[in-house]
Amino acid sequence: MQIQHFDKMADLDQNEYVSELVMGAQQVLKEAGSPDLAARVYALFRTKQKPADKMSLGMTEFVANLAGGRNINTRNFEVEDAMALTLKKNDIALPQSFFTMMKDFKPRHSAKES
Numbered sequence: 001m002q003i004q005h006f007d008k009m010a011d012l013d014q015n016e017y018v019s020e021l022v023m024g025a026q027q028v029l030k031e032a033g034s035p036d037l038a039a040r041v042y043a044l045f046r047t048k049q050k051p052a053d054k055m056s057l058g059m060t061e062f063v064a065n066l067a068g069g070r071n072i073n074t075r076n077f078e079v080e081d082a083m084a085l086t087l088k089k090n091d092i093a094l095p096q097s098f099f100t101m102m103k104d105f106k107p108r109h110s111a112k113e114s
Contacts (some may be wrong), residue, residue, distance in 0.1 A: 010109035062086045
């Protein structure tokens with residue numbers, strides 16, 4: 001999904017999309033025979049640096065990578081690329097199937113006003 005489309009979605013839909021990306025990454029890794037990497041994805045998106053932190057280590061890095069994608073200002077860098085980059089920086093390589101798994105996602109809430 002292009003970042004500009006993601007940014008127009010309601011916050012609840014954005015949260016669902018990212019959550020499904022994380023769960024989908026775990027699933028494709030399990031299907032590819034890498035349950036250990038799937039467990040690392042789970043841990044990355046559950047572990048906080050400090051108990052009082054609002055976001056996990058993985059989510060903090062994902063948000064930063066997504067912001068970097070916005071700064072690139074290209075339609076070729078998508079939300080999935082930000083997630084893949086987050087995982088790659090944590091030595092987790094995703095199979096190609098990850099990049100098409102969200103093709104049927106449909107937002108359920110009203111889009112944000114521009």
